[in-house]
Amino acid sequence: MATAEDYGFLRPPSNDDYEPVYRTPSSYNPLQTFTLPMGSVRHYQQQYGDMYFLRLARLKATVEKVATDAWGDITIAGESARRVDRVLDVRQGELCWMAGTVYMDMPLKPNILEDLTKETFTSAPPPRRTYADPSDPSATQIMMEDESGRIRLTGNLLLSTQLATGVIIAALGTETVNGEFEVIDIKVPDLAPQPKRWERDEATTAESKQSGKDASKGSGKIAFVSGLGITGTSSDTLALELLTDYLLGYTSIDGSADASRITRLIIAGNSLGASVTADAASAGSDNAAKKKLAPKKYGYDASAYNSSPITQLDNFLAEILPSIPVTLMAGEKDPANVSLPQQGIHRAMFPQARAYCAPPPSDENKQEVGWFDSVSNPWEGDVEGWRLWGCSGQNVDDVLRYLDFPADDVDPTAERDDSEARLRIMEAMLRWRCGVPTAPDTIWSYPFQTVDPFVLESSPHIFFTGNQPSFKTAVIEADAPFRLDGDTEMTDSAGEPTAGRVRLLSIPKFNETGELVLVDTESLEVEVIRFGTFAGQEEKK
């Protein structure tokens, strides 16, 4: 094996001393936006309607402001647009605009009443690619509702505009003879004001900002990965081993300095493979009768529960944690609650990794942030001063089901095509100021009563979604210089000209693509590292 270059390793052992490499420190300040109250304070009796009212109350003023600016002095055919306070106050034939919540009635949407009548309510509805009926697009109805009532929206504009249930919009148009509202134009709240970098950390830890900037002569990197999909079998973990080696600095791209710049790993959901919960559930139902008879023993029933995946995940975490802090978000397939916001996977699941968790909260002092932070999904927090907002993918997956697909596009082989749409949806969510618009309609959600945390009060710098079919990134910018009389919160005394830029990240499933996404902490530039094996002669045999 004589190679022209030895890359430093293809040569006999030398006696060089290897300098210890130190990792760039991480500045981390998570927000507890999606942390549900503990124990007896967490109730599920509330009505979901409150969430819509809260959302409307929160965003109506904003969208009305946008609409007033756009349509305030608009006249069409000599008629000036009039603002209507309530949806039911719309007069027929009169040009007007109003703001409200979009509700989309789609033929294939899961419907609890239907399920009840069919008595199929015991099982979860089958996952659907789209809620629209491709053979009958007209079956989809778009309505706008507010506290007073609902009005059906029509018009050609709606065909080219994608909306989803739960989005707050303002619509300009007239009521037709049929009592429908013919839409001419639509306005959305647009990007929320964006905090400045280090905004939250400035007051508290000024020096951490300094250390974050100085210690890394260059810049650090934030690593994102999602969909590790550990199933506990040996077949799926080789890429994971390579990932581990890379993160720990054993194998690096440009000398060992590269991986040491990664300050934090964010795992965006679905760390465990699909088969885990499904198998456990089916096994559980089979053995239910048997289990009742058997006297209760300690631990779990090995026939009904396979601990191997979670053990593998624990091993993985415990191996990388000595070197790199980890933020672990729950995901659709993880052992956490199903309804959003999913709460962090309990540390009891990680007998080894939990040594790096934060100590249990005590009354006297504030909960400190753990080196290993098992967080909610969606999750919001500051990393290296940047505001991050991310979800494990359910939000985008579900909004995608509201989109029209051409009838021939329903087969799942066209998977590749929707990655653009997914990025579009992510942008739209930011402009809707709602991270999970379709909760609680088609995504299970906690019935929030006092606040709708899914409303984006501020735009993040990095908006990421996990478990997407492929990697995608883009940068979106807010509307051109914000109107001074615009959003009240927008009047930025520092005179920042724009609301800033948002980096969108669609993070692929690691177990399918083997891809790790790195974001530079200074420039927010993105790079991807792909781990894999070379399919050589052995595989071709």
Add this chain to the structure above:
Amino acid sequence: MDSAKFLAENVLNERRTVTYRSLSRALKVHANRAKQILFEFHRNENAKRAQSVHATYLISGIQKTPEAPATNGHTNDEDEIMQSSPYLPSSMPNQEIVSDAVRVASIILAREEDLEDAKAIFQSISMIHVYSVQSSTLQDLNTLTDVCREMATAHAQDDPLECGQQWGMIQNRNVKRRTGARPPPAPAAAPAPKAKAESTVLSKQSLQTKPAPAKVESKPEESQPTSDSQSSVKSTGKPAAPKREKSNLFSSFAKTKPPKPKAAESAAQSGVEDMMLDDASEDEPEELFPNTADKAPSANRESKKEREEKLKKMMEEEDVDDEEMRDADEELQRELTPEEQPPLLPSKPAELKEEVTVQGGRRRGKRQVTKKRTLKDEEGYLVTREEATWESFSEDEPAPPKKKPAVNVAKGKTGKPGGQGSIMSFFGKK
């Protein structure tokens, strides 16, 4: 460290796969040196005898763009697509999506035979090193994960915070790990069945074992900043207290036996001691978070305690009828958080007697247990009374449930079962 000998033994004789990391761990050398050792071994052995050792290589670098599947950002004109995309509400102003070419680096594992092919797909290679050596070509590269797993279990006791530098791991000065014994690498069997073998020695034993896990506790590195040492100081204090309480739990079982059998069992003491050490280590994970119960508001906890006490009472009342219920009862007691145990123990009367005979290694005997019997008396009241009865037991059976003060109170009231019948009898007695 004779690396050549180690490799010859493992790869040639035992036909194992050795990766650079397993070599690094086994010989305690830097990972980069391990890569070189593997390379040299591979070269030397193949020079002696061709094809005697096979290697896999890890190649990192930038792949040629056409080879990149499932990614984009290279040549896709995203701007174009963005503009034509119908998915955005037309009202969204300034729909500017700035997309940029994303650098995609690859880390690819390839077999020796495929090395040249694999290199061909790279546009530029920044590094190649030997990943593993084995005596025959790997049919399935995934078997390498088993090597990694074996390595992890074989060297589980190495603390990565201490050895990381030796291995060439990227160090982190800010790492926060809570002290406390490290959990066993593999999930051990539940400690439950062992508990019944405990005797009076146990209370002493557990006291002795207490310092042991403390030694296992890894000390935080001195280089760590003050914030870490603070947190570690905080947490070091905690595990000690619940451990003592834990030993009380054991001593409660111990008290079910008289001092007599102590001598008989002292022969088995050493064995028990080992067992106890095992137990202690298995209990450690629970003690990592000794204050979890504090999380709940104290009022909440009170009510929980009451509830549990009620439950226990109910369970015990059913003891007479149902043999299996005692298991459940015991289980319940074990599930109690350690904090709730100590107040119950001191008031526990040592009234239960026990006779044990050891026959052919099996312990059999009789013991006096207090059982509750609930009767309906003449006037239709339900009277619960406690009776001391003898029952035989073998070591297969768990120790009888211990009693609680709540029961004693009840006993005082209903001590004379007939007394409840008429108030006159109460006065008459005096």
